[in-house]
Structures are given as structure tokens and as C-alpha cells.
Amino acid sequence: MAASSLFQSSRFSLSPQPEPAFRNPRSNDHCIPIRACASPDHSTTPQALRHRRPADENIREEARRHSSTHNHQGFSSRYVPFNADPASTDESYSLDEIVYRSRSGGLLDVQHDMEALKRYDGDYWRSLFDSRVGKTTWPYGSGVWSKKEWVLPEIDSDDIISAFEGNSNLFWAERFGKQFLGMNDLWVKHCGNSHTGSFKDLGMTVLVSQVNRLRKMNRPVVGVGCASTGDTSAALSAYCASAGIPSIVFLPANRISLAQLVQPIANGAFVLSMDTDFDGCMQLIREVTAELPIYLANSLNSLRLEGQKTAAIEILQQFDWEVPDWVIVPGGNLGNIYAFYKGFHMCKELGLVDRIPRLVCAQAANANPLYLHYKSGWNEFKSVKANTTFASAIQIGDPVSIDRAVFALKSCNGIVEEATEEELMDAMAEADSTGMFICPHTGVALTALIKLRNSGVIGPTDRTVVVSTAHGLKFTQSKIDYHSKDIPDMACRFANPPVQVKAEFGSVMDVLKKYLLSKDSK
Numbered sequence: 224m225a226a227s228s229l230f231q232s233s234r235f236s237l238s239p240q241p242e243p244a245f246r247n248p249r250s251n252d253h254c255i256p257i258r259a260c261a262s263p264d265h266s267t268t269p270q271a272l273r274h275r276r277p278a279d280e281n282i283r284e285e286a287r288r289h290s291s292t293h294n295h296q297g298f299s300s301r302y303v304p305f306n307a308d309p310a311s312t313d314e315s316y317s318l319d320e321i322v323y324r325s326r327s328g329g330l331l332d333v334q335h336d337m338e339a340l341k342r343y344d345g346d347y348w349r350s351l352f353d354s355r356v357g358k359t360t361w362p363y364g365s366g367v368w369s370k371k372e373w374v375l376p377e378i379d380s381d382d383i384i385s386a387f388e389g390n391s392n393l394f395w396a397e398r399f400g401k402q403f404l405g406m407n408d409l410w411v412k413h414c415g416n417s418h419t420g421s422f423k424d425l426g427m428t429v430l431v432s433q434v435n436r437l438r439k440m441n442r443p444v445v446g447v448g449c450a451s452t453g454d455t456s457a458a459l460s461a462y463c464a465s466a467g468i469p470s471i472v473f474l475p476a477n478r479i480s481l482a483q484l485v486q487p488i489a490n491g492a493f494v495l496s497m498d499t500d501f502d503g504c505m506q507l508i509r510e511v512t513a514e515l516p517i518y519l520a521n522s523l524n525s526l527r528l529e530g531q532k533t534a535a536i537e538i539l540q541q542f543d544w545e546v547p548d549w550v551i552v553p554g555g556n557l558g559n560i561y562a563f564y565k566g567f568h569m570c571k572e573l574g575l576v577d578r579i580p581r582l583v584c585a586q587a588a589n590a591n592p593l594y595l596h597y598k599s600g601w602n603e604f605k606s607v608k609a610n611t612t613f614a615s616a617i618q619i620g621d622p623v624s625i626d627r628a629v630f631a632l633k634s635c636n637g638i639v640e641e642a643t644e645e646e647l648m649d650a651m652a653e654a655d656s657t658g659m660f661i662c663p664h665t666g667v668a669l670t671a672l673i674k675l676r677n678s679g680v681i682g683p684t685d686r687t688v689v690v691s692t693a694h695g696l697k698f699t700q701s702k703i704d705y706h707s708k709d710i711p712d713m714a715c716r717f718a719n720p721p722v723q724v725k726a727e728f729g730s731v732m733d734v735l736k737k738y739l740l741s742k743d744s745k
């Protein structure tokens with residue numbers, strides 16, 4: 224039997240396919256100097272935790288009781304045109320407005336009242352965020368909402384839809400670093416170890432919470448929609464289902480994995496499978512959301528990036544607020560690379576750290592418009608027709624956040640790299656062979672690391688974080704194809720196909736001896 228047939232057991236056809244309790248300094252005449260009076264939200268201090276809530280009260284009700292007894296903290300945020308000179312425009316929008324583009328058609332950004340946030344020093348923010356990790360206090364048990372003041376300061380905790388996302392493992396890639404790269408300080412931020420298996424949960428909790436608020440305010444939002452290569456749709460449908468809000472997803476037919484496809488189906492989304500690619504779906508959802516009361520959930524909507532940026536803050540927190548040298552992020556629609564930049568930059572601006580890491584954006588060579596733009600010396604950007612790639616979630620040729628990505632990379636002396644199909648699949652297999660189980664997009668990021676390490680740009684002792692964006696279990700078909708050596712024009716050098724053996728003692732002993740000898744000689 225061919226190794227590949229061993230894998231054919233699936234019934235499916237696998238064809239390609241706070242309110243913090245601290246006082247508002249501005250509203251409190253008796254306040255002693257801010258830096259001295261700043262103290263963590265006392266609803267999460269050990270003392271508060273000893274006071275159990277009444278048996279008939281749930282954690283959301285408990286948060287409601289706390290928030291009704293505390294002052295509003297005076298933090299705020301609004302939409303402004305992305306990267307506009309504040310002196311030349313006063314255009315801005317409340318986050319309660321339904322707006323995705325500036326008057327000139329450009330991108331928007333969520334701008335926080337930095338002066339209000341700066342009333343508290345870096346020590347204060349570090350200890351506040353640290354005090355909330357690993358708790359179940361609503362909503363701070365979430366890695367996103369533990370940074371609520373920097374994310375959506377004005378939302379009522381009661382309106383938040385959260386699966387306590389974030390707080391994902393920062394994995395020390397000891398063996399991979401040592402064996403393949405001669406590195407001793409290599410880390411993988413497993414953002415795919417999450418509610419729906421990708422980093423999209425970080426942004427979606429914010430977006431769906433805001434939609435929940437808008438609907439309570441009787442704003443005209445009948446449902447929430449997105450175009451997707453599989454992960455955004457999974458996150459959107461799960462958070463909407465949790466909130467009881469209809470979700471509508473536009474998917475490129477036969478271009479997402481089966482595991483991704485089944486997620487919105489199971490969560491009750493209205494799923495439209497379309498005979499086009501992601502860029503075609505994106506164009507359509509933009510047209511549709513301009514006509515119908517469907518709220519746009521793609522990262523064109525800058526609310527999403529407010530949640531995604533918390534992964535950067537979390538990385539700093541996990542290193543006890545020491546800054547890594549490099550962070551490598553796979554890029555497709557290019558919202559996430561900017562989100563990382565924004566998270567790091569806010570930490571610097573608010574005094575939690577004194578510098579930011581250099582960012583690397585990694586693209587599949589089959590869908591590499593940012594890479595080409597970078598290689599041209601940031602000359603005129605040209606979208607491309609994205610070709611099929613095993614990194615199917617980043618098969619995007621016309622990224623909506625191109626301006627955000629360029630801004631982020633230029634601001635941190637960043638680099639763009641690319642990975643061929645063979646490179647990304649080999650990198651994924653090598654990583655898996657050291658105990659990880661990563662997705663092909665993380666294989667793209669690891670390829671970038673391998674290239675930059677081989678060329679000496681990244682040094683052996685540089686502290687480096689590779690962002691793993693989705694769970695490997697969403698992409699098992701690519702691993703099956705690889706380990707079956709079933710991929711045309713690919714050597715699949717690290718394939719580890721199962722061995723067919725007769726169910727008989729002698730035969731089993733023969734293959735085992737051969738195997739053990741091969742291990743012994745290494």
C-alpha cells in the first residue's frame with residue numbers, strides 16, 4: 224500500500240482545497256501625585272480575590288457590580304486617518320460610528336488619548352498588566368482585555384464577548400534553535416494555541432464586542448461579515464455565535480483547509496463559497512458592506528488590530544519586559560505586522576520598555592507583493608495575482624494594509640523575506656521533528672529566520688521570536704501530502720512516512736531492528 228493511502232481514512236474528500244478600580248486623576252482633587260497613587264485594579268489583587276462573589280452571581284455580573292462603583296478612568300480612543308499629519312487634519316470619528324475609511328479613501332487607525340495614558344508611568348502599566356495574568360476576573364482573564372485601557376478603554380465590560388483569548392505560550396525552541404541554527408535564544412509565540420486556532424481571535428474579540436455594544440445602542444448592524452482565507456471566518460463565526468449575532472463569511476472555494484471550512488459551518492455562520500480567490504472575496508465584501516447593514520470584520524477595520532497588538536505586549540511581558548532583538552511575522556493581508564509594531568511602539572511610548580525589536584515580515588514566494596515592493600526599494604507598490612501556496616491563509620495578492628505594513632517596517636528598520644513552497648514545507652517538517660506541530664505560515668516565518676541566520680543578519684545569540692499564527696491541526700492535509708512524498712517537484716527531504724508491516728512478530732522485529740540500528744549510528 225502506498226504510504227499516502229494510509230492517510231485516506233477521513234470520511235471527507237480531502238481534495239485540494241478595566242474599568243480599573245484606580246481613581247481617575249483628572250476627576251479627583253484629593254489625588255496624591257499620580258505615580259505614587261497608581262495601584263493595580265483592586266478587583267484583581269490577592270485581597271480582592273479572597274472575597275468570593277455571592278453564589279448566585281456570575282463573573283460578568285460581578286464585573287458589572289465593580290464597574291458601577293468605580294469612576295470612569297478617563298481614557299478614550301477614536302478613529303483618525305492612518306499616518307496623517309495631525310496639523311493638517313482634524314478628521315476623527317467616534318468608535319461608535321460605522322466607518323472603515325477616511326474621507327480621502329485611506330486607511331483609519333485607532334488613536335488613543337496618549338496624554339491620559341501617560342499620567343501613569345511604565346512601572347504602573349507593567350504591574351497592572353502583570354497582576355491580571357492567569358486570573359478569571361471578567362474580562363481581564365483574557366490576554367487582550369487584560370490590556371483593556373490600551374485597547375477599547377470606553378467599552379463597558381458587560382458588553383465584551385471574550386473566550387479569554389491570548390496569554391498564548393511563548394515556546395523556547397531549544398532543539399530547533401540549537402540543531403538547525405546554532406541559536407540559544409529562539410522562541411515561538413504560539414498564537415495559534417487559541418480558541419479557534421489562530422491569532423485572529425485576538426482581534427475578533429474586540430471587533431465583536433464593539434458590534435455587541437453598537438447593537439445595544441440600536442445602531443443598524445444586522446450581521447457581521449468578512450472575506451477569508453479560513454482563519455478570520457473561523458474567529459468571526461465563533462465570537463458571533465457566542466454573542467448571538469449573525470455572521471456571514473465569503474470564502475474562496477477549494478482554497479481553504481477542510482478544518483477551517485468546517486469551523487464557520489459548525490458555528491452557524493452563513494457561508495458563501497465563491498469561485499474566486501481571497502482578493503475577489505475581499506472586493507465583494509467591501510462592496511456588500513457598503514450597501515447592507517453588515518459590519519465589516521476584516522482587518523481593513525482598524526478595531527481588529529487593537530486586539531492583535533496585544534500579542535506584542537504579551538511577548539514583552541513574557542520576557543519580563545526585556546525587548547527581543549527580532550520578531551518574525553508571516554504576512555498576507557498585512558494587518559498583523561502593523562499590529563505588532565503598534566503594540567511594541569505603545570510600550571515604548573508609555574515607558575514600559577526603552578526600545579522596540581526589529582520586525583521581519585515573511586511572505587510565501589507565491590504570494591509576495593510586499594517582498595517585491597521591499598526589494599524594489601519601496602518604489603511604487605504593485606499588487607500581484609497570488610498563486611496557490613501551502614501557506615493558503617496568506618495567498619493574498621492585494622493586501623488591504625499595505626500602507627500600514629510599509630510604515631511599520633520602515634519605522635523599525637524591518638526586513639521582508641520570502642519562502643518557496645519547498646523551503647516553507649521543509650522548515651515546517653524540521654520544526655515538527657523537534658516537537659512542534661506548526662502551520663505552513665509559521666514555516667514561512669521559519670524560512671525567513673533560516674535565511675537571515677545563514678546570511679549572518681541574525682546572530683547566534685540574538686533573542687528572536689517567531690510568531691506562529693495558526694495551529695498545525697488546521698493544516699494536516701499539507702503535512703499528509705509532505706510525509707507521503709505526494710507533492711510534485713518537491714523532494715520532501717524530511718518526510719517520515721509510516722511503515723507498512725505484516726502483523727507478525729518476525730516482520731515487526733525486522734523493521735524495528737533496522738530502525739534502531741539507524742538511530743544507533745547517529
Ligand SMILES: Cc1ncc(COP(=O)(O)O)c(C=O)c1O
Pocket residue numbers: 421452454455522553554555556557558559560616617662664692693
Ligand atoms: C495563519 C495565518 N498566518 C498569517 C496571516 C497573515 O496575517 P495578515 O493578513 O495580518 O498579514 C493570516 C491571515 O492573513 C493567517 O490566517
Ligand SMILES: N[C@@H](CCOP(=O)(O)O)C(=O)O
Pocket residue numbers: 449450451452453454455456520521522523555556558616617
Ligand atoms: N488570513 C486571513 C485573511 C484575511 O485577513 P484579515 O486579517 O484582513 O481578516 C483569513 O484568515 O481570512
